[in-house]
Amino acid sequence: xxxxxxxxxxxxxxxxxxxxxxxxxxxxxxxxxxxxxxxxxxxxxxxxxxxxxxxxxxxxxxxxxxxxxxxxxxxxxxxxxxxxxxxxxxxxxxxxxxxxxxxxxxxxxxxxxxxxxxxxxxxxxxxxxxxxxxxxxxxxxxxxxxxxxxxxxxxxxxxxxxxxxx
Amino acid sequence: xxxxxxxxxxxxxxxxxxxxxxxxxxxxxxxxxxxxxxxxxxxxxxxxxxxxxxxxxxxxxxxxxxxxxxxxxxxxxxxxxxxxxxxxxxxxxxxxxxxxxxxxxxxxxxxxxxxxxxxxxxxxxxxxxxxxxxxxxxxxxxxxxxxxxxxxxxxxxxxxxxxxxxxxxxxxxxxxxxxxxxxxxxxxxxxxxxxxxxxxxxxxxxxxxxxxxxxxxxxxxxxxxxxxxxxxxxxxxxxxxxxxxxxxxxxxxxxxxxxxxxxxxxxxxxxxxxxxxxxxxxxxxxxxxxxxxxxxxxxxxxxxxxxxxxxxxxxxxxxxxxxxxxx
Numbered sequence: 001x002x003x004x005x006x007x008x009x010x011x012x013x014x015x016x017x018x019x020x021x022x023x024x025x026x027x028x029x030x031x032x033x034x035x036x037x038x039x040x041x042x043x044x045x046x047x048x049x050x051x052x053x054x055x056x057x058x059x060x061x062x063x064x065x066x067x068x069x070x071x072x073x074x075x076x077x078x079x080x081x082x083x084x085x086x087x088x089x090x091x092x093x094x095x096x097x098x099x100x101x102x103x104x105x106x107x108x109x110x111x112x113x114x115x116x117x118x119x120x121x122x123x124x125x126x127x128x129x130x131x132x133x134x135x136x137x138x139x140x141x142x143x144x145x146x147x148x149x150x151x152x153x154x155x156x157x158x159x160x161x162x163x164x165x166x
Numbered sequence: 167x168x169x170x171x172x173x174x175x176x177x178x179x180x181x182x183x184x185x186x187x188x189x190x191x192x193x194x195x196x197x198x199x200x201x202x203x204x205x206x207x208x209x210x211x212x213x214x215x216x217x218x219x220x221x222x223x224x225x226x227x228x229x230x231x232x233x234x235x236x237x238x239x240x241x242x243x244x245x246x247x248x249x250x251x252x253x254x255x256x257x258x259x260x261x262x263x264x265x266x267x268x269x270x271x272x273x274x275x276x277x278x279x280x281x282x283x284x285x286x287x288x289x290x291x292x293x294x295x296x297x298x299x300x301x302x303x304x305x306x307x308x309x310x311x312x313x314x315x316x317x318x319x320x321x322x323x324x325x326x327x328x329x330x331x332x333x334x335x336x337x338x339x340x341x342x343x344x345x346x347x348x349x350x351x352x353x354x355x356x357x358x359x360x361x362x363x364x365x366x367x368x369x370x371x372x373x374x375x376x377x378x379x380x381x382x383x384x385x386x387x388x389x390x391x392x393x394x395x396x397x398x399x400x401x402x403x404x405x406x407x408x409x410x411x412x413x414x415x416x417x418x419x420x421x422x423x424x425x426x427x428x429x430x431x432x433x434x435x436x437x438x439x440x441x442x443x444x445x446x447x448x449x450x451x452x453x454x455x456x457x458x459x460x461x462x463x464x465x466x467x468x469x470x471x472x473x474x475x476x477x478x479x480x481x482x483x484x485x486x487x488x489x490x491x492x493x
Contacts (some may be wrong), residue, residue, distance in 0.1 A: 034175055
């Protein structure tokens with residue numbers, strides 16, 4: 001069994017996977033929050049009383065960054081990288097990298113699209129404050145797929161941990 | 167996705183403001199109260215709780231009202247439009263019509279040998295630049311201003327209208343293209359097409375010669391419509407209506423809408439309003455912002471009719487009739 005896979009060691013592949021999950025999730029959240037916050041700020045400029053009802057819409061895309069962060073931490077813990085006792089081969093490290101991709105890409109895209117949905121839903125609150133509960137439902141639907149991606153990544157890493165005996 | 171995300175961030179703040187401001191546009195009941203008001207003092211009281219209240223506070227005459235409404239538009243362009251993060255070409259797009267309105271007025275008074283009345287300060291060019299031979303004007307406007315200087319007799323006013331309209335639409339099409347906003351380009355093309363169809367219908371009604379029709383056409387719209395110019399004055403109305411619809415230049419326009427200029431004007435206004443309504447409903451991007459500004463402009467036009475009309479002695483039914491498309 002080779003220690004390198006495409007010239008990269010197992011630990012480096014695993015770190016790359018965890019890093020990609022954290023970075024892409026963070027990018028998705030940052031862009032999503034920016035999009036939703038821009039519209040929310042415009043509404044609050046004209047009607048400051050709606051701030052409380054609009055804040056959840058602007059904050060909702062922040063969860064994707066958290067999911068990416070969780071995936072990265074799990075890579076470090078599950079495969080003993082944090083304890084300095086990791087024994088991954090190149091191919092095993094590449095498998096860990098692949099396990100990180102669902103949460104990395106899904107969180108980036110759902111973060112951006114949740115921001116867009118939140119910005120559109122903010123229009124509902126601008127028009128009728130009493131519908132703020134309904135407005136929260138649409139961005140929450142997008143959240144579902146970010147949660148699914150985190151679950152898939154966690155299950156894949158759990159399976160890999162059991163297989164590798166990490 | 168990159169373009170739409172960039173637009174979401176760029177126009178998000180302005181879209182948010184528009185979502186609130188749109189709810190403050192004058193409602194049908196306000197227009198009804200303005201029409202039913204017994205005098206101008208009551209009209210001013212009705213508007214005191216709206217965005218126009220502070221502008222009309224000290225207005226008493228038609229001139230005061232004109233100045234107040236112009237001031238409200240000036241603030242809309244200066245404060246809202248500039249702060250909305252829209253490209254400079256968009257701000258110019260909204261201000262250019264005032265330059266050409268000034269040019270039209272200056273040109274008419276010049277050929278008729280009259281003294282120029284007050285010009286609008288809402289354009290991109292200082293009103294003083296329209297005096298004399300227009301040395302301070304861009305070349306195209308200056309040459310238009312002096313085009314008939316050597317003519318032995320004054321041109322018909324319709325020729326001046328056509329020449330200024332040509333120049334205005336060309337300038338608007340240029341700014342729409344520079345803005346890189348598809349909605350603005352589509353809206354300009356739609357308005358040019360609607361203007362061209364009007365020329366064709368008018369030519370048909372008056373049995374104009376091909377040369378006269380070609381002179382009145384405006385470039386920048388759907389080219390298939392321009393091919394009808396040589397025959398528009400010769401065929402019967404139904405046949406022309408069928409050919410116009412067949413070009414598919416303006417979807418939503420039926421042959422029944424083209425049977426008379428009155429029906430056509432109503433259909434054209436409805437099409438324009440429908441385009442605005444769909445832009446207002448856009449969830450993000452520049453469309454809701456532009457639709458709001460165009461809506462505010464239409465509101466000012468309607469208020470001008472309601473306030474100045476009543477101050478000038480226009481009766482209620484005449485005002486109501488003119489506001490039918492707005493209410």
